[in-house]
Amino acid sequence: MCKGQVEPAPHASGVGPKSLPNPSTGSANPAASLPALWGYLQPALDHIVRSPTNNLTKAPSIEVSYHMGIHTAVYNYFTAQSDSGGPPATRALPSIPFQHNDRNKPSGTDLYEQLDRYYAEAAEEVFFGAPHDDSSLIHYLLPCFSRYSAGAQSVNRLLNYVNRHYVKRAVDEDKGWLRLADVFDAVAKTIQEDDTRDKIQQRLKERRSEELKRWGYYDDAPADVLAQAEACAEAASPLDRVVPLSSLALRRFRSEVIDPLLAIPKSKNGKKKKPPAPPEKPAVPKGRLARAVKELLEMENEDVDEKRRLAGELAILLRTVGIRIDHPLRKKLDRFLAQGAST
Known part of the structure; x- marks a missing residue:
């Protein structure tokens, strides 16, 4: 996808790879089993998410016939599951780590989980x-994230039937990013004996709004601000929460890329390293990304506008993948950007 890419081409817009044609399946039915469906889907996913391209903000396309074929195959697969009461029996393929089917799971669960594993592997790459080199890390991350997120948005549109059929139902069943149990204790403290069901629902709605305000939502905000705040909250959610496919991909970028880069490395005895620091100087940040940010912000020979661009794009990246506003690195970037805006 962008292995080894360190120096980005921020505004490159050259010709990308050609649209991927619809692969021949012969007499095989892509909707017959999960391995069959995945074998049909994966070339498109790899092309959209992983293939090299000069335009990092636009994912490579697939031909219209392939797009329609995928929509039909996914629809037929979900329909077959619904009719049979569960996933059809499948045989794992050697190249794909399929998990055993659970016929008690709702239809679409197996495909959703397979997509989650796919994004985990793509993010691990x-x-x-x-x-x-810490000094090159931010220059590497930003174009990689731009390429990855563009692919994720394209796949989200391609497989929107998964969102409409599986994700929406799971959220309605209280399996989404914010569950009743998450807010029940806080809401329960405000419930009065004479409260009606409508009043309780209103308190739950207010509690949800409070959560979204941590991600940029505000009262009477337009729909796009609400959608963006909810996408950030979804990306910040635990891995067991069901979220739309675009947020699923962003959450995996957080868990497989950003969280490890933020983590403080451990010493050989299993304890976090605590190198001695002179009393007059603060301790050097331990996590790789924190070190990279420190180096960026303290570079004297870096162009000021370029430094602000990199810091601003990294701040957006961290927010988008679900790093909370009170995280020390987000606060550090926000302070730097605020200082620049006031001068």
Whole structure:
């Protein structure tokens, strides 16, 4: 996808790869089983998410016939599951780590979980391709994230039937990013004996709004601000929460790329390293990304506008993948950007 890429081409817009044609399946039915469906889907996913391209903000396309074929195959697969009461029996393929089917799970669960594993592997490629030099890390991450997120948005549109059929139902069943149990204790404290069901529902709605305000939502905000705040909250959610496919991909970028880069490395005895620091100087940040940010912000020979661009794009990245506003690195970037805006 962008292995080894360190110096980005921020505004490159050259000709990308050609649209991927519809692969021949012969007499095989892509909707017959999960391995069959995945074998049909994966070339499109790899092309959209992983293939090299000069335009990092636009994912490579697939031909219209392939797009329609995927929509039909996914629709037929979900329909077959609904009619039979569960996933059809499948045989794992050697190259795909399919898990055993659970016929008690709602239809679409197996495909959703397979997509989650796919994004985890794609994000791991970004992590393992990161340069060892901290000074190059931010220059590597930003174009990689732009490419990855563009692909994720394209797949989200391609497989929107999964969102409409599986994700929406799961959220309605209280399996989404914010569950009743998450807010029940806080809401329960405000419930009065004479409260009606409508009043309780209103308190739950207010509690949800409070959560979204942590991600940029505000009262009477337009729909796009609400959608963006909810996408950030979804990306910040635990891995067991069901979220739309675009947020699923962003959450995996957080869990497989950003969280490890934020983590403080452990010493050989299993304890976090605490190197001695002179009393007059603060301790050097331990996590790789924190070190990279510190180095960026303290570079004297870096162009000020370029430094602000990199800091601003990284701040957006962290927010988008679900790093909370009170995280020390987000606060550090926000302070730097605020200082620049006031001068």
